[in-house]
Amino acid sequence: MRRDELLDAAEELLCDQGSTALTLAAVADRAGVSKGGLLYHYASKEALIKGMVERLIDDFDELMAAQPDETYTGRYLGATLAAVRSGRLRRWAVVTGASGNLFLLAPLREAMSRWHREELGDEPDPLAAQIVRLACEGLWDVASHDPELNTDDDLQALEGRLRALLKPPA
Template sequence: MRRDELLDAAEDLLCDQGSTALTLAAVADRAGVSKGGLLYHYGTKEALIKAMVERLIEEFDELTTTQPGETYTERYLGATLAAVRSGRLRRWAVVTGASGNLFLLAPLREAMARWHREGLSEEPDPLGSQIVRLACEGLWDVASHDPELNSEDDLQALERRLKTLIVPAPS
């Protein structure tokens, strides 16, 4: 069984039953493998949660990969909206909620610091870019709790408005 399938099973379990249901036996059962098969890849519940957090970070990093002619903030905005539209936010909420352990969340804290500092000084309007990145965090947080709040039209309008903050400020 591939590691991603085990992580998928753990995330599904978290989404369906909450963090108290996240046990190695339950994940193995959900994945259709023996507990020993799961332990081969993830020796502890903490290792499993850490792997889920790291995978979420990698996925967001992939969404922010360099696109010619786009600033990092434009890519960050696009990545956030892609995550909102896809429903991946719930995965983030349940995985980080399941952790409850600052050590396990350390990679996420480091990624957040990197994401909010990345290329900021090279942006045409660093303050506008910072506002957009912070707005993305707010959108992400609210959408993870109320995914039906914004329609596609709402998201498109938010994207258009936030993009106006990324352009250089008038001199």
């Protein structure tokens, strides 16, 4: 059993039954492995949650890298919209909600700091770039709680307006 399959099983369990159902035995059962097989990869529930959080960060970094935009904030916006459109936000909300331990969320705090500090000074308009990044966080948060709120037309309109903010001032 590979790590990703174990993490998938844990995320599915969280989505289906909530954080109280997240036990090593339940994850092993969901993944179809022995508890020892799970413990080989993740020695504790905390290690499993940390693995889920780290995978979410890696997923967003991959979405960023796949964006064709020339500016960091343009890629950040594109990655955020890709995550919203794909439904990945539910995973974020569920996994981070399951981790009531601030230590387990430390990698996410570090990633957020990196994403929001990265190359801001290299943007044509650093203040507009910061506004767009913060708008992405708001969109992310609202969409994770109400994924049906914005239609694709709404998202296209938001993207157009936010991208217009990123154009260099005349």
